[in-house]
Amino acid sequence: xxxxxxxxxxDPKVDLxxxxxxxxxxxxxxxxxxxxxxxxxxxxxxxxxxxxxxNDDFSLHLKKELESNTEKS
Amino acid sequence: xxxxxxxxxxxxxxxxxxxLNRFSDAVSNQDAASLRFLxxxxxNSPFLLSLADALNxxxxxxxxxxxSDHYSQFSDILFNxxxxxxxxxxxxxxxxxxxxxxxxxAFIQEFRNWESAWxxxxxxxxxxxxxxxxxxxxxxxxxxxxxxxxxxxxGSFLMKVFGVLAGxxxxxxxxxxxxxxxxxVYFKLGTVHLCRSVIRSIETARIFDFEExxxxxxxxxxxxxxxxxxxxxxxxxADNKLSYALTHCNPRREANIRMILKYLIPVKLSIGxxxxxxxxxxxxxxxxxxxxxxxxRGDLRLLRRALxxxxxxxxxxxxxxxxxxxxxxxxxxxxxKIYIIQKQKDPTKAHxxxxxxxxxxxxxxEMDMDVDEVECIMSILIYKNLVKGYFAxxxxxxVLSKQDPxxxxxxxxxxx
Numbered sequence: 485x486x487x488x489x490x491x492x493x494x495d496p497k498v499d500l501x502x503x504x505x506x507x508x509x510x511x512x513x514x515x516x517x518x519x520x521x522x523x524x525x526x527x528x529x530x531x532x533x534x535x536x537x538x539n540d541d542f543s544l545h546l547k548k549e550l551e552s553n554t555e556k557s
Numbered sequence: 558x559x560x561x562x563x564x565x566x567x568x569x570x571x572x573x574x575x576x577l578n579r580f581s582d583a584v585s586n587q588d589a590a591s592l593r594f595l596x597x598x599x600x601n602s603p604f605l606l607s608l609a610d611a612l613n614x615x616x617x618x619x620x621x622x623x624x625s626d627h628y629s630q631f632s633d634i635l636f637n638x639x640x641x642x643x644x645x646x647x648x649x650x651x652x653x654x655x656x657x658x659x660x661x662x663a664f665i666q667e668f669r670n671w672e673s674a675w676x677x678x679x680x681x682x683x684x685x686x687x688x689x690x691x692x693x694x695x696x697x698x699x700x701x702x703x704x705x706x707x708x709x710x711x712g713s714f715l716m717k718v719f720g721v722l723a724g725x726x727x728x729x730x731x732x733x734x735x736x737x738x739x740x741x742v743y744f745k746l747g748t749v750h751l752c753r754s755v756i757r758s759i760e761t762a763r764i765f766d767f768e769e770x771x772x773x774x775x776x777x778x779x780x781x782x783x784x785x786x787x788x789x790x791x792x793x794x795a796d797n798k799l800s801y802a803l804t805h806c807n808p809r810r811e812a813n814i815r816m817i818l819k820y821l822i823p824v825k826l827s828i829g830x831x832x833x834x835x836x837x838x839x840x841x842x843x844x845x846x847x848x849x850x851x852x853x854r855g856d857l858r859l860l861r862r863a864l865x866x867x868x869x870x871x872x873x874x875x876x877x878x879x880x881x882x883x884x885x886x887x888x889x890x891x892x893x894k895i896y897i898i899q900k901q902k903d904p905t906k907a908h909x910x911x912x913x914x915x916x917x918x919x920x921x922x923e924m925d926m927d928v929d930e931v932e933c934i935m936s937i938l939i940y941k942n943l944v945k946g947y948f949a950x951x952x953x954x955x956v957l958s959k960q961d962p963x964x965x966x967x968x969x970x971x972x973x
Contacts, residue, residue, distance in 0.1 A: 502745065503744040525818070526803060538894055
């Protein structure tokens with residue numbers, strides 16, 4: 485029982501010595517082509533998303549909210 | 558754990574001698590691949606496991622090592638390697654690590670004397686094994702209520718190996734692999750500040766040309782240094798490094814790509830770039846989905862919810878603060894929407910935004926703030942150039958610039 489408790493107490497310590505995101509080792513002679521055709525991960529970013537469109541649900545709700553009770557102050 | 562009923566003394570003798578011959582042949586033939594195989598304890602290859610059984614049966618391998626000149630010259634390496642294997646087989650990881658470290662030190666002495674870089678592949682195996690064995694030794698220590706210390710020792714050994722490789726000769730291309738093993742050690746121990754000195758060597762020492770290093774090591778290196786840049790909130794540098802890792806990583810290594818993206822996405826968000834949903838789906842990073850949506854919409858409530866829902870995960874990976882700081886960009890988007898909505902109604906007055914209106918919008922988003930608090934936030938947005946405008950204080954109105962009142966980040970992080 486005591487030993488179990490000791491092990492349990494040590495677990496948090498062992499926990500600290502972790503890196504969830506340890507990069508997997510490549511094989512010594514692993515070879516590959518850099519670019520992949522089609523859905524390339526490097527092409528999956530948008531920098532022109534910040535548009536002036538306010539026809540989405542959120543914006544329509546916002547509009548309704550702002551217009552409501554306009555006479556109340 | 559004791560008897561090896563299947564093996565006779567004769568058989569044990571034969572297996573041990575076979576290993577010894579293979580070892581000395583590998584060295585005299587400069588056959589790094591064979592040598593690498595002979596050092597890879599953790600691979601649990603049937604050959605090495607049965608060798609371990611043979612050693613535990615025969616018990617006097619020291620005598621065999623001294624038997625022939627071919628391998629007696631490597632007695633320090635071999636004796637300790639055998640001890641490491643024996644104890645490994647018996648599940649005694651602490652002793653196994655100790656012996657392996659001795660073998661590794663002896664190996665380095667020989668390695669130094671070999672002029673060409675023929676044995677680098679074997680050295681890589683040594684570096685890998687010492688880290689992995691140290692991790693297991695530490696787990697054993699911890700489970701016995703003792704303080705783990707072997708991974709730290711492995712780190713010191715790897716620094717020594719780095720020093721051996723950091724010279725003008727052809728062995729220097731091995732330095733990046735060792736660096737990456739060191740990164741894994743330091744990240745695991747949580748002593749990432751120790752990465753600094755190797756990074757400085759790699760990046761500033763004249764003997765190293767980054768392009769000369771093997772691609773796989775460059776990718777791993779950029780992943781870890783990219784993560785360090787994220788910790789330090791140097792987003793442009795983090796973007797460069799993690800994007801490099803992403804571009805050059807083997808596309809088939811999806812686990813690794815996922816890890817790169819896990820850190821790259823918060824960086825991209827911080828410089829105003831959104832990942833497409835396809836990316837989040839494919840690599841199972843859906844914890845970012847609501848954060849992205851919140852930015853797109855200007856939805857502060859959604860951002861807060863997303864941070865709350867995945868708080869543990871974001872804290873563990875160390876990106877929580879980065880994501881939390883996105884709040885300012887979400888405010889910007891919200892105020893911009895208010896402006897556009899107003900413009901639709903009355904274009905002449907749109908550039909004047911009453912603070913009361915923002916209060917109302919925030920209230921709808923379950924954020925209770927008064928006019929003074931909103932004024933404070935707006936002044937921060939103005940200060941950080943997320944909003945161009947000024948206050949008309951008495952009337953509690955923000956007067957927006959007629960030109961580009963909500964400047965885009967254009968790939969740069971918000972002014973700090």
